[in-house]
Amino acid sequence: MVEEPEGQQVELETRPGRRWPVILVWVFVLGLLGLLGFGLIRTQQGPIGIGNEVPDLVLTTFDGESIALREVQAQVLVINFWASWCKPCEQEAQELEQAYQLYKDQEVVFLGVDYVDTETEARGYLEKFNITYPNGPDLGTRISQAFRIRGVPETYIIGPDRRIVAVMIGPYQSLEAIIQHIELAFTN
Template identity: 45%
Template sequence: MTEMQIAQPEMATEAEAAPAQRGANIVTIFAALILTALALIFGLGLRHQQQTQPTEGLAPLFTLQTLDGQEIALESLRGKVVVINFWASWCGPCRDEAAELEAVWQQYKDKDVVFLGIAYTDTERNAQAYLKEFGITYPNGLDYKTKISAQYRITGVPETFIVDRTGHISEFVMVPLKRAQLSAMIERALAKGM
């Protein structure tokens, strides 16, 4: 019996294959970079388009159980400007704005302006420690089961809503606030009147 021999194609030497492989790697990396850039551009545009927080109309109603045991219903604050700030003790940007919020609260607390802090996905112990660390004196409470956050459809913290005297959202910000910026927002809401 004779053995049948199958001709094997000649394999390229390593030296011949290396430039082709390198070229393929460069094309793959370049394609990945382009796809990443397109995904980033598309994602940023989509985030802007899909902003879900209410930015006008009546503010969603809620009752906040404060950490000192009070119950504050947003509806009971009609006739006042209300600053609603969603925050968390673990949030770096929230920590950046904490002293700013307290300073503006001290400036406006006797001028028909109410601040409500809502601790998002936080424990009572951590929230209390945060309030103590920054000397925050305006009413704050936990957002149990994130019910209030869901009503306002927040996407992260900090997020701040300004509610005018008629109960309508007049402004919304999803970045840490500075004193001058927050004061200007409050002044605009106060100027609207009833």
């Protein structure tokens, strides 16, 4: 009850049931703003970089093999993000395959991660460039999101401690550049 200036009492009508929808709307709006802010922060962080640990993810290849990135038994891990529709990816495809052939018996594992593609087009790309190292689709873009890639191609060279040693954003320009990054991983 509230007292009016003339001494009259007026009862204020309050309905507790009407407050809950308003509270729920505010909780929803604040939660949405929090998620948006978190997404913006991750976007501004850029790709994971040199010195960061490789994310704990599993790539399922086009052949059905599941490969846990942190459990790969190799001195060096090369992860290449690509897509069949990506023209710059085509520029480095043969050099990556040549590097794979050079290092496949030397504890270097190559993995290709196909970004936002159809399986038919991806398999066609692998066949066109005679790529023989394991490749798989980035289902739900969870791997590319964990690496926070900016686009394709991007390549990450990971050393024996499972930390990133080199990052190439864009296509490698030569086989020698790939070799240089792999050799750097051996010396770290």
